[in-house]
Amino acid sequence: LPRVIVNGSGSVTRVTVASLAESGNYQCIVSNDRVTGGTISGVTAVTSTSSLNISVSDTPTGLTATRLSTGLAHVRLSWSTVSGATGYEVYYQLSSNTPVSVGTTASTTMNITSGLFRGITYTFYVVSYGSASLPSGNASIFLTFSNPVVNDFMATVTTSTTITLTWNPPTAVVPISYNIVRDCRRVCESSTAGASEASISSPHTSTGIPPYSQCTFDLIGVYDITAELTTDYSAETISTTPTAPVDDIIFSSVESVSMTVSWDEVPCNGRNGPITGYYLTYTNITSNTSYTVNITGGDNRMYNLTGLIPYTNYTVSIIPYNYNMNGPARKEIQITAESIPGVISILKYARDPDAITIVWNPPTIPNGIITVYEIRYRESTSTGPYTVTNTTNTYYSI
Incomplete structure (x- = not known):
């Protein structure tokens, strides 16, 4: 055992003993020995010994x-x-x-x-x-104390309006709760719309997203402060049926037997996906005869109609589609231009001693509005010029 000898005045009452780090029981014995005999200041000192038992506990384990x-x-x-x-x-x-x-x-x-x-x-x-x-x-x-990170944040299910996200807790330290900050925009738009969702857990379904939108997500851990666990994770909602028709239908180069039809694209908030084509149907209102044309490609928004009947009303219907999912139709009516009238029918005449009266029916195919009839006549034996006159009636007396 260690031994310390202290020489000095009688006021020395403390001593430091080193090397007691080893666990176990120790006994400390303090004794005093006189150097010279006799009485000091009226006090006679005697030799004495006292002891103290102490213990040092074991080093903790399993920290x-x-x-x-x-x-x-x-x-x-x-x-x-x-x-x-x-x-x-x-x-x-x-x-x-x-x-x-x-x-x-x-x-x-x-x-x-x-x-x-x-x-x-x-x-x-x-x-x-x-x-x-x-x-x-x-x-x-x-x-x-490393910053917590989530490496497996991912979208597992997507619909046209929702994205379901899953993740495992960060290995460094699990937060009290999670928040999600999202930023979404329709693919056809440049502006974004942000939203925050607090106190969520995995899996989490983020709702209220427009169809065919691109979104970025930040996963936030809530501790005594907030910490970004994952940033700028990208996911996209799927396409669905267009909910808006094309914008204005425009008619140009309208002739008696042809016209050009063009139209503005479907508004962005009603496309719900890439417009991949259009069904154009034109119908002769008089005969109720229809023809449909499949125009592929969302940027092809013009078509020339031919083989039409003069001065006839046509209904033109345009339906946008998105991968065979048809949207609503927009319809407009346009009449073709007038053309040369057809031949009159059932021409009759009646003869009096001093006059000839002729009667006829309007043309079966008028190709427009008949505003006047021109009548030319001369004697059968004459080779001179015709007498020309006009009438708005379907009869005339010569």
């Missing part, structure tokens, strides 16, 4: 450090119970700095929720104390 979801630099230290220990003291050390005492506890756990910073590596120590408050050897563990 673990677990990060807490209450903060990005919060930690719980845990260790095994030391037999005979009456308490424990916890320290942390940054690099080569002097260890800092966090406090003492009679428990085998301690939460540290202040004084630490994320992004830094700390060494934590725990020592045990016996009845004489002598510390044991220390147990130590390293911990780096």
